[in-house]
Amino acid sequence: MSATSSYTxxxxxxxxxxxxxxxxxxxxxxxxxxxxxxxxxxxxxxxIQDTLYLSDxxxxxxxxxxxAPVGSAATLAAHAGxxxxxxLELHPSLLRAAGLDxxxxxxxxxxxxxxxxxxYLLAVCHQRPFHEGLAAVLPCYWIYEQVGRALxxxxxxxxxxxxxxxxxxxPGFAQSVAETLGVVDAVATRLSGPELEDMARxxxxxxxxxxxxxxxxxxxxxxxW
Ligand SMILES: Cc1ncc(CO)c(N)n1
Numbered sequence: 656m657s658a659t660s661s662y663t664x665x666x667x668x669x670x671x672x673x674x675x676x677x678x679x680x681x682x683x684x685x686x687x688x689x690x691x692x693x694x695x696x697x698x699x700x701x702x703i704q705d706t707l708y709l710s711d712x713x714x715x716x717x718x719x720x721x722x723a724p725v726g727s728a729a730t731l732a733a734h735a736g737x738x739x740x741x742x743l744e745l746h747p748s749l750l751r752a753a754g755l756d757x758x759x760x761x762x763x764x765x766x767x768x769x770x771x772x773x774x775y776l777l778a779v780c781h782q783r784p785f786h787e788g789l790a791a792v793l794p795c796y797w798i799y800e801q802v803g804r805a806l807x808x809x810x811x812x813x814x815x816x817x818x819x820x821x822x823x824x825x826p827g828f829a830q831s832v833a834e835t836l837g838v839v840d841a842v843a844t845r846l847s848g849p850e851l852e853d854m855a856r857x858x859x860x861x862x863x864x865x866x867x868x869x870x871x872x873x874x875x876x877x878x879x880w
Contacts, residue, residue: 659836662840662843663843663844664840664843664851667851667852667854667855668793668843668851668854668855668858670855671855671858672793672794672797672798672858672862675798675863675866676798676802678866679798679802679862679865679869680801680802682869682870682873684701684869684870684873685802685869688811688813688816688819688820689806689810689811689812689816690811690812691811691812691813691816693816695753695754695755696875697872697873697875698815698816698819698872699750699753699755699759700766700871700872700875701868701869702746702749702750702753702755703750703760703763704765704766704768704769704868704871704872705746705868706760707765707769707773708769708772708868709738709739709741710739711773711776711777712738712773712776712792713735713736713738713739713742714735715777715788715792716732716734716735716738716792718777718780718781718788719785719788719792720732720735722780722784722788723785724785724841724842726841727841730834730838734831734835737831741822745822746760747760749818749819752814752815752818753815764878766871766876766877767871767876767878768864768868768871768876769868769871771864772861772864772867775791775860775861775864776791776792779791779857780792785842786843786846786850786853786854787853787854787857789835789838789842790839790853790854790855790857790858791857791860791861792835792861793835793839793858794858794861794865795861795865796831796832796835797832797836798862798865799828800828800832802823803821803823803824803825804824806820807820807821807824
């Protein structure tokens with residue numbers, strides 16, 4: 656595997672992500688990207704919800720930056736900035752390329768899954784110690800990197816889906832994941848077994864939310880009224 660296996664904490668913190676990744680890669684949404692069979696409607700739903708997600712994700716990273724050991728604060732703050740840039744640049748351009756109206760970004764409410772996921776991230780980053788918040792955001796990085804790599808190997812017949820895959824398979828994204836694993840390593844080596852277990856629980860939860868986020872797009876999940 657990757658260099659992650661050399662981290663002493665990887666068996667505890669990596670296991671829930673590795674389990675979740677198998678399910679994520681098997682999901683209809685991601686299966687439909689290389690083949691191009693994913694309906695445009697589901698892709699558009701995802702990009703719009705992901706834009707809403709990224710605003711709150713950037714806020715969660717900013718909260719974490721404020722709680723971080725000084726050596727890690729600038730890294731997390733820079734990642735918050737990168738999340739906002741993605742929201743403002745990549746997502747509107749993908750929507751236009753997919754033939755969808757970027758105006759939908761301003762008229763669509765957060766779905767139930769987006770609301771649940773971002774509320775969880777923000778609550779943990781607000782209310783819990785630094786290492787727990789860091790754990791909650793870790794699957795956002797690691798899962799997307801793995802998805803980008805796995806799908807890049809297959810490519811896509813659809814240029815819009817190929818562009819999305821390339822964004823997460825890019826060296827710049829891999830760099831931000833490597834930096835975050837370094838931040839985890841700096842903190843995790845000083846933590847007790849129960850504290851690592853607390854981190855593992857958040858990782859399991861947000862890994863599930865990652866799967867649920869793609870699932871909501873395929874189902875076109877809506878509020879009951
Ligand atoms: C839901 C979700 N998780 C992680 C990422 C990676 O930034 C993203 N764009 N969206």
